[in-house]
Amino acid sequence: xxxxxxxxxxxxxxxxxxxxxxxxxxxxxxxxxxxxxxxxxxxxxxxxxxxxxxxxxxxxxxxxxxxxxxxxxxxxxxxxxxxxxxxxxxxxxxxxxxxxxxxxxxxxxxxxxxxxxxxxxxxxxxxxxxxxxxxxxxxxxxxxxxxxxxxxxxxxxxxxxxxxxxxxxxxxxxxxxxxxxxxxxxxxxxxxxxxxxxxxxxxxxxxxxxxxxxxxxxxxxxxxxxxxxxxxxxxxxxxxxxxxxxxxxxxxxxxxxxxxxxxxxxxxxxxxxxxxxx
Amino acid sequence: xxxxxxxxxxxxxxxxxxxxxxxxxxxxxxxxxxxxxxxxxxxxxxxxxxxxxxxxxxxxxxxxxxxxxxxxxxxxxxxxxxxxxxxxxxxxxxxxxxxxxxxxxxxxxxxxxxxxxxxxxxxxxxxxxxxxxxxxxxxxxxxxxxxxxxxxxxxxxxxxxxxxxxxxxxxxxxxxxxxxxxxxxxxxxxxxxxxxxxxxxxxxxxxxxxxxxxxxxxxxxxxxxxxxxxxxxxxxxxxxxxxxxxxxxxxxxxxxxxxxxxxxxxxxxxxxxxxxxxxxxxxxxxxxxxxxxxxxxxxxxxxxxxxxxxxxxxxxxxxxxxxxxxxxxxxxxxxxxxxxxxxxxxxxxxxxxxxxxxxxxxxx
Ligand SMILES: Nc1ncnc2c1ncn2[C@@H]1O[C@H](COP(=O)(O)OP(=O)(O)O)[C@@H](O)[C@H]1O
Ligand SMILES: [Mg+2]
Numbered sequence: 001x002x003x004x005x006x007x008x009x010x011x012x013x014x015x016x017x018x019x020x021x022x023x024x025x026x027x028x029x030x031x032x033x034x035x036x037x038x039x040x041x042x043x044x045x046x047x048x049x050x051x052x053x054x055x056x057x058x059x060x061x062x063x064x065x066x067x068x069x070x071x072x073x074x075x076x077x078x079x080x081x082x083x084x085x086x087x088x089x090x091x092x093x094x095x096x097x098x099x100x101x102x103x104x105x106x107x108x109x110x111x112x113x114x115x116x117x118x119x120x121x122x123x124x125x126x127x128x129x130x131x132x133x134x135x136x137x138x139x140x141x142x143x144x145x146x147x148x149x150x151x152x153x154x155x156x157x158x159x160x161x162x163x164x165x166x167x168x169x170x171x172x173x174x175x176x177x178x179x180x181x182x183x184x185x186x187x188x189x190x191x192x193x194x195x196x197x198x199x200x201x202x203x204x205x206x207x208x209x210x211x212x213x214x215x216x217x218x219x220x221x222x223x224x225x226x227x228x229x230x231x232x233x234x235x236x237x238x239x240x241x242x243x244x245x246x247x248x249x250x251x252x253x254x255x256x257x258x259x260x261x262x263x264x265x266x267x268x269x270x271x272x273x274x275x276x277x278x
Numbered sequence: 279x280x281x282x283x284x285x286x287x288x289x290x291x292x293x294x295x296x297x298x299x300x301x302x303x304x305x306x307x308x309x310x311x312x313x314x315x316x317x318x319x320x321x322x323x324x325x326x327x328x329x330x331x332x333x334x335x336x337x338x339x340x341x342x343x344x345x346x347x348x349x350x351x352x353x354x355x356x357x358x359x360x361x362x363x364x365x366x367x368x369x370x371x372x373x374x375x376x377x378x379x380x381x382x383x384x385x386x387x388x389x390x391x392x393x394x395x396x397x398x399x400x401x402x403x404x405x406x407x408x409x410x411x412x413x414x415x416x417x418x419x420x421x422x423x424x425x426x427x428x429x430x431x432x433x434x435x436x437x438x439x440x441x442x443x444x445x446x447x448x449x450x451x452x453x454x455x456x457x458x459x460x461x462x463x464x465x466x467x468x469x470x471x472x473x474x475x476x477x478x479x480x481x482x483x484x485x486x487x488x489x490x491x492x493x494x495x496x497x498x499x500x501x502x503x504x505x506x507x508x509x510x511x512x513x514x515x516x517x518x519x520x521x522x523x524x525x526x527x528x529x530x531x532x533x534x535x536x537x538x539x540x541x542x543x544x545x546x547x548x549x550x551x552x553x554x555x556x557x558x559x560x561x562x563x564x565x566x567x568x569x570x571x572x573x574x575x576x577x578x579x580x581x582x583x584x585x586x587x588x589x590x591x592x593x594x595x596x597x598x599x600x601x602x603x604x605x606x607x608x609x610x611x612x613x614x615x616x617x618x619x620x621x622x623x624x625x626x627x628x629x630x631x632x633x634x635x636x637x638x639x640x641x642x
Contacts, residue, residue: 169359169360172330172357173357173363174376175330175350176350176355177351177376177380177424177428178350178351178352179380183380188365191367
């Protein structure tokens with residue numbers, strides 16, 4: 001193993017971290033400072049490393065002039081609903097895979113996981129005619145349903161692994177106490193599974209929120225557009241020159257995910273089953 | 279109080295049969311202990327009684343009513359699990375009242391019953407705490423309290439004390455003994471701890487590989503084991519077994535370090551004799567009726583001394599339990615003698631041919 005206390009190791013690891021950090025954070029840094037620069041400063045030939053005169057005008061413009069609030073609302077609705085749907089489906093599917101023994105359990109689980117191996121674009125080819133025949137093209141419901149493919153397989157697997165670790169004796173104790181299977185799931189298993197449930201919800205929310213392809217393909221009305229395509233169509237075209245606006249809008253678009261992670265991170269590190277057994 | 283009757287109980291998981299026909303009656307208010315080596319099916323049998331698993335074949339009745347298909351909560355049975363299995367997100371009080379809540383018991387009554395049980399178990403000041411805020415012993419009390427609150431007809435315990443350290447285990451054992459006297463409820467108790475079984479049980483069921491080897495009072499099992507397995511399983515340190523050589527005249531058999539006289543006219547050819555460590559003694563070499571060997575190891579427990587004697591011409595060691603502190607010299611040659619009344623004779627199939635019958639020691 002490496003001896004981390006030696007000076008050489010410290011230097012090597014330090015440099016490696018710096019290198020990785022640069023690629024991870026420099027674009028983010030550039031995004032932030034660009035959104036805060038006035039237009040004059042933004043279009044200088046030699047860019048300034050930090051805004052000389054920070055301004056919030058791009059943010060104000062993005063909110064008031066563009067359709068950013070509408071796109072954000074649409075995204076919130078579709079991503080929220082699909083994350084909820086994925087979480088609920090993954091809860092029941094994962095629990096069934098983890099705690100019940102029935103014919104075909106493993107094949108069904110593998111089949112479901114295999115959906116994750118196809119590129120999402122490929123799946124879209126079959127989703128499109130499905131949505132078309134259900135008359136769900138250009139509807140939020142259609143988009144919400146399609147978003148399930150992003151995260152359901154992995155979410156199910158994540159919850160499956162968690163539930164598999166829930167001690168059987170806990171479930172047996174509840175059964176001996178007279179609880180039905182569903183009641184055990186709802187009053188014992190779900191309450192002790194809040195951290196993985198939050199994780200799964202955020203995970204699937206993030207996938208839908210970051211989606212571009214599905215929303216671009218399945219939604220045509222501007223009034224139903226989500227944030228990804230909304231930003232793209234507003235700022236990334238030949239006639240656009242509002243780079244500051246694009247930066248500010250992008251920042252605001254990524255804010256919900258960042259904020260959610262900040263508030264919910266305590267769930268990821270918490271152990272809840274402590275005290276259940278032994 | 280309830281009477282529990284099992285007849286021809288079998289349980290298979292897939293192709294493997296774990297319980298191979300269990301017949302057993304537990305009387306009203308009786309405390310029965312299941313003992314047996316790990317994996318012999320004790321927990322499986324308990325889970326069948328509780329109703330957590332389905333019985334593959336056979337019949338089970340409580341107070342004469344067939345309960346094979348009755349769900350756990352309707353059997354009037356409460357079980358205390360080895361891992362305690364407390365609901366981690368509920369307070370101690372809610373844990374104890376969960377079954378009553380499910381049964382639709384009025385809130386006031388639940389409170390009263392939980393508080394009463396908690397007081398008895400001395401956990402009444404922890405009712406608002408979560409299980410993770412309790413020590414192991416306190417969690418164990420909560421698990422027992424959760425069972426008591428339901429006022430079941432039968433209590434089931436699956437190795438309830440095995441997760442506790444030694445001193446706490448003794449304390450809880452006494453607690454359970456008091457609970458048994460106070461409640462007088464029928465109790466079935468699984469343990470691999472002999473002392474728990476011997477001290478608590480009215481009746482011990484020795485299980486081995488999915489079958490009942492013997493049922494009886496603790497002393498009956500100790501004094502008259504029906505087979506070699508029970509003889510070896512009950513008692514600590516375990517019984518010494520000595521293989522008998524070719525039979526000589528008049529019931530004389532060679533054993534390592536000497537020979538013995540086994541009573542004649544037994545149901546089968548004797549193959550082994552067994553003597554418990556506490557029934558052996560070290561004697562001077564010149565004593566006529568004794569086996570000969572060398573003390574190879576000693577263990578000093580203060581209250582007792584265990585001497586391990588390797589018999590002449592054999593690899594086998596006999597454990598001799600000497601009471602009190604005994605300065606036995608290691609590597610010394612010694613004689614070993616036993617009271618013939620305390621020897622057991624086993625056949626080749628392991629069945630007991632004679633217990634408490636004279637097996638005389640011959641001069642070496
Ligand atoms: N759900 C199960 N599926 C398959 N085999 C099982 C199951 N439960 C127990 N067994 C097997 O049954 C045997 C008895 O187990 P158990 O009753 O737990 O023994 P113990 O006497 O140690 O409590 C073991 O060999 C175990 O592997
Ligand atoms: Mg067991």
